[in-house]
Amino acid sequence: MAPHTSPIPPSRRTFLTLTGISTAAFALGTGAPTHAAPLSSRVPADPFRLGVASGDPTPDGFVLWTRLAPEPLAEDGHGGMPQRNITVEYEVAEDASFRRIVRRGRAVASAELAHSVHPEVNGLDPDREYFYRFRAGREISPVGRTRTTPSRRGRTGSITFAMASCQAWYHGHYTAYRDMAEQDLDLVLFLGDYIYEYGITPANLWRQGTGELGTAHAAATITLEQYRLRYALTKSDPHLQAAHARAPWLVTTDDHEVENNYADEVSQYGVGPQDFLRRRAVAYRAWYENQPLSKTSLPSGPDMRLYRRVRYGRLAEFNVLDTRQYRDDVPSDGGTPGGEHTDPQRSILGTEQEEWLYQGLRRSDATWNVMAQQVVMASIDRNTGAGVTYSMDQWDGFSANRQRLFDTLTRHKVANPLVLTGDIHRHAAAELKADFTDPDSATIGTELVTTSIASDGDGADSDNLAPIWLGNPHVRLYNARRGYVQVEMTREAVTSDFKVIDHIESDDNGKVSTAARFVTEAGRPGLEQVVGGAQ
Amino acid sequence: MSRKPPTVDGLSTQGRIGAIDLTWELTDWEPLVDHYAIHASHSAEVDLSAETLIGKTVYGRFTHDTLGPEAVTRYYSIVTVDAAGRRSRPSRAVAGTSTASMVVTGTPIAQVGEFDSKSLELALAPSGGQSGYRTAFPNGVDFTYGTSDPARDWSYLHPGPSDAWGGRTRHTFRLRFSLEEEARRLGLAIWLIDTHASLAGTATISVNGTEVTEVEFRGGGTRGSLEGDATVPGTALRPSFVELELPAEEFAVGENAVAITKNSGSWHAYDAVGVFALDQGR
Structure with a gap:
């Protein structure tokens, strides 16, 4: 990294005035131009032990992330850092050896945000690869690779992305990330349960x-x-760090980043809303501190704007959803026809997010309209005999919301709806039906469900839940091993590879294979089986 | 960087058997509170040290439990720690006193397990209940004081009708014991290391086949099915205690049985159960 020749640092007030950087941006480490912040000379050794990351890509930039933590597992959660601010420099280059540097900047790592920084880089070229690294004091981080998205009108031919979710660190090794980091990916989608x-x-x-x-x-x-501390433990995994350093991530939460099955301000464990929101606030803060998120996702108290939209030219529009923060509480029924779960007032997205989503879908001219979200959208009857039973934690518990979404998709002829899901620790693939009780009804979209990275340990190809899922005729795949989904998206088709690992508990040497491959052709929603299928 | 977070205000205490509940006013959202550090001392001078630190929380309440069956007094002070690691001045110290249990005020007649905030001495503990209960106890628990063995004959986990692993039915735990003379006042102590958080449920208490009352359990931490020691620092277990006087007229000289039938909700996890004579306090 080239030496920085800074003049005598101006006072903080002068510096802020001169650079036009808001006090909030400065304090929150979201970015400051080169020369803006004084350098830090006293930085604990080896502060980049949690790696580097990038995310929220745009046609001209992305968010970079690192968190200084020379002692990641320090029990006070501060990673072995002192309370004082540390200036972190970053460089972005067109090549991995940093001969063609295109951006330099500084951000302030403060104890308020556990010495994380989230500099937002812009002004870059669309649809191209970049490399980045950080420096604090004399310490230099590992190099990360990332990409900008195509320009809004760009006619990019294809993108390749991975889907990941549910990575209970304690249940097994992150072998899936070992494999993912070896792929040539444009994007990684994380769909919830980063920690437990x-x-x-x-x-x-x-x-x-x-x-x-x-x-x-x-x-x-x-x-x-x-x-x-839990994020530090999770992010200390070298395969997870490698996957973060390999491609930009687009991340969202599910429930375990806060508490199992929470719904908005309602805990399922008897904690009152006033207290539970305090827990949600610190959980959201820690989430932000450990992810490559832009400042629009910086939590304010117990609130965090997580739903957002990322576009890949005219090929795809990714709607990243938040189905936890605004959802109504668990209904009183278990799926009784006409029960509370069908109440038209119920929403899994909340009024504002619903309107934001429908408006975006109506206006979209993308070939593929992706909804990257948490819980299974397809209706899954869990009763293999007479009668019906549904999971009230999934979209089945909010059937009116699902119907409003489906009505929007059909009424406005939204092109190629593709739902990407996590949560269930199983690979699944389903066709989204206009009427889930009628197999002959129209298929209006496609849902790909990725299994867990680690949650539930080794697993097996099949288990006792397989008959339940495969008993629903619109479900085309069920596999209970660990792994991830790799998707190649072109203007003509989406090809989804459901990758599985033979073991993850004993070590990280597991063998990775493809359990199933499906093709979804543009203009023909549904799943065409190429390899594998129902397990 | 040096501004201290606000000091906790409104700290108050409420004692009950084996525990003292603390509540206080939550501070503002900014600076974000990392946690409230709760310190307890035997004296009004609360030394803020690692030795006196009994817990951390972000909530505006905390239960100092596992205090044991005796009535005890503790003094509490709270320090606010913010997201940057800055610490507030300590709150005003406030005293709290727990209520004495019949475990010490009464005379034991029959007892299963130790009243020690642990389930570990009971059958299937600490985590084998959900997988092993129906095999080991297909007809519930039938325990005879003096001959049965707690480690073999009393399951630490009592399933409720909401539990699929328990067959979604009522289960009865019966404690048999002998009275050598006519009872005057008898009490039942049910100490739990934990209950299900939102489905703690209710149980019917019967004496010699006659239902005498229904008790409602306090919501716990939903961890007692997997862990058995509520004295571990930072444990997610939330012990609770049910103590009640039983109608003396239902007892007879000779063999007697007290039965606990879970008739709603999910499981509860035992610490110990005992029948005590209440008119011969020690």
Whole structure:
């Protein structure tokens, strides 16, 4: 990294005035131009132990991320950093050896955000590869690779992306990320459950070779220092770091980033809303601190704007959804026809997000209209005999909301709806039907469900839930191993590879294979089986 | 960087058996509170040290539990720690006193397990209940004080009708014991290391086949099915205690049985159960 020849640093007030950087942006580490912040000379050794990342790509830039943590597992959650601010420099180059540097800048890492920085880089060329790295004091980070998206009117031919979710660190090794980091990806979509809030004890520590963890990890995460520590533990995994450094990520949360099955301000564990929102606030803060998110996602108290839209030219528009923060509480029925779960007032997205989504879908001219979200949208009857039973945690618990979405898709002839989902720790693929009780009704979209990266350990191709899922005729795949989904998207078709790993608990040497491959042709929603299929 | 977060105000205490509940006023959203650090001391001078730190939370309440069956007094002070690691001045110290349990005020007649905030000495503990209960206890629990073995004959986990692993039915745990003389006042102590958080449920208490009352359990942490020691620092277990006087007229000299039938909700996890004579306090 070229030496920086800064003049005598101006006072903080002068600097802010001169650079036009808002106090908030400065304090939150979202970015400042070169020369804006004084350099830090005293930085603890080896501060980049949690790696680097990029995310939220645009046609002219992206968000960069790192968090200084020379002692990632320090129990106070501050990663071994002092309370003072540290200036972090970053460089963006067109080549991995940093001969053609196109951007330099600085951001301030503060204790308020666990010494994370989220500089937002812009002014770059669309649809091209870049490399980045950070420096703090004399310490230089690993190099990350990232990409800008095509220009809004760009006619990009194809993109390749991966889907990931549910990575309970304690249930196994991140072998899926080992494989993912070896792929040539334009994007990684993370669909929720990046951490789990549960205490890590001998009963659930299935990841072998970790050694003693200590009592600080044994309790459920409730305080900010506990959430920070859990992220540090999770992000200390080298395969996860490699996957983050390989491509830009587009991330969203599900429930376990806060608490199992929470709904807006309602805990399912008897904690009142006033108290639970305090937990949600620190959980959201720790999430932001550990992800490559733009400042629009910076939480304010217990609130965080997570739903957003990323466009890949005219090829695809990704609508990243938040189905936890605004949802109505669990209904009183378990799927009784006409029960509370069908109440037209119920919403899994909340009024504002619903309107934002429908408006975006109506206006979209993209070939593929993607909804990257958390819980299964297809209706899944869990009763293999007479009668019906639904999961009230998934879209089945909000059937009127699903119908409003489907009405929007059909009424406005939204092109090629593609729903990307996580949550269930199983690979699944489903056709979204106009009427899920009528197999002959029109297929109006396609849903790809990625299994977990680690949650539930080794797994197996099939298990006792397979007959339930495959008993629904619109479900075309069920596989209960760990893995991820790799998707190649062109103007003509989406090809989805459902990758599985033979084991993850004992070590990270598991063999990766493709359990199934489906093709969805543009203009023909549904799933054409190429390899594998129902397991 | 140096501005301290606000000091906690409105700290108050409420004692009950084995525990003291603390509540206080939540501070503003900014600066974001990392946690409230709760310190407890035997004296009104609360030393803010690692030794006196009994817990951390982001909530505006905290239960100092596992205090044991004796009535005890503790003094509490709270420090606010913000997201940057800055610490507030300590709150005013406030005293709280727990209520004495019949476990110490009464005389034991029959007892299963130790009243020690642990389920570990009971059958299937600490985590084998959901997988092993129906095999080990197909007809519920039938325990005879003096001959049965807690480690073999009393399941730490009592399933409720909401539990699929328990067959979605009522289960009865019966404690048999002998009275050598006519009872005057008898009490039942049910100490739990944890309950289901939102489906703690209710149980019917019967004496010699006659239903005498229904008790409602306090919501817990939904971890007691997997963990058995509520004294571990930072545990997610939330112990609770049910103690009630039983109608003396239902007892007889000779063999007697007290039965606990879970008739709604999910499981509860035992610490210990005992029948005590209440008129011969020690």
